Amino acid sequence: MSEATKSLKSRKHRLASSFIQLKVLNDNGHSNGEAYSFEGKLHAAGHYPLKPLKTEILQVNIGKMCNQTCRHCHVDAGPDRKEIMTREVMQQCIDAVKNSDFNTVDLTGGAPEMNPDFRWFVEKLDKAGVNIIVRCNLTIILANPRYYDLPEFYKTHNVVIISSLPHYSARRTDAQRGEGVFAKSIQVLKMLNEVGYGMDGSGLELHLVYNPSGAYLPPSQESLKKDFKRRLKSDFDIEFNDLYAITNMPISRFLDYLIQSGNYDAYTDKLLEAFNPLAIDGLMCRNTVSVGWDGYLYDCDFNQMLDLKIGDKAPLHISEFDEEMMLSRTIITNQHCFGCTAGSGSSCGGEIA
Secondary structure, three states: OOHHHOOOOOOOOHHHOHHHHHHHHHOOOOOOOHHHOHHHHHHHOOOOOOOOOOOOEEEEEOEOEOOOOOOOOOOOOEOOOOOEOOHHHHHHHHHHHHOOOOOEEEEEOOOHHHOOOHHHHHHHHHHOOOEEEEEOOOOHHHHOHHHOOHHHHHHHOOOEEEEEOOOOOHHHHHHHHOOOHHHHHHHHHHHHHHOOOOOOOOOOOEEEEEOOOOOOOOOOHHHHHHHHHHHHHHHHOOOOOEEEEOOOOOOHHHHHHHHHOOOHHHHHHHHHHOEOHHHHHHOHHHOEEEEOOOOEEEOOHHHHHOOOEOOOOOOOEHHHOOHHHHHOOOOOOOHHHHHHHEOOOOEOOEOOO
16 A cells, blocks of 8 residues: 555554644644634634534544545545444444434444444434435445445435535546546446436435635535536536535645645635634534544534544533533634634535525
8 A cells, every 4th residue: 555545544644643733733823812713713703612502413433444545534534544433332322313302413434334334323323213414435335346235225214425526527536536536436426316316306315525626715615516517417417416615624634735735824824814703603513413433522523533522521422422411511622613614614514604
């Protein structure tokens, strides 16, 4: 395996450490006064301390193993990552769902399908009566014959599929996600269309995710959606429902890219300058709880990757989940949170302001 296809962790890279990442994020060359801290921006906007609004979505990372090693991955996922959620922890997630107001479970990874108990988990969640989202990287469906029937499996359980497609061109997609990824993604999107996903009247939702390929903010989500719909339909006869534009977080492999390319200071300044207080109400940490592969709880997926666990005396593990205590907690923030409040705002569901 070449260095380019290895995770930061397996390379023993210094940025594999969440402590080092946080040190970089908080040593930004400014005076570190309130004007340059996310906490200071929240104070100025009248939103400090940041509190949850409701409990709607349980986002569960069921493993960091992935068949791809994307250059901007904030999870540092890849084929060499072995962290996998056990069935015991999955059952604890199901128990928490049954005893709370969660209406949606959002399964992510890595490639969540690589967890050997993935299908069992989906079936149990379906029986529990919640909406199920799977963040599928598309190429996993072609990675091994045991995945070939996943489109039908998803259809059976009415799973909402959210998939990253950096661009409607092979060059830009492959540059970010690996050689040959675009062609395979197109093939899988056609497979999903064939079973009804993304097609009018089917009720089967297929959404795409756009991440910028460089050190800049995403353009208008609506304009991107129109461009993607036009080009994917004209070039490949592919349909999808919606497109989510998500800002790249300056953590993990994207942080490494920013530093190596000399764009770190300019990018983080850009996020700070684009701070939009109107995005605060829509922040995903305010209606979502994130669960790590080992069951530990976080305010969001990005906090999870920085090992910023739930605070304020809230339960630390999904086995101890208590909705009332979760709703009374203060949300943990840090400098990376500027990524969610820049411009039109950003969450796992795209623009928020």
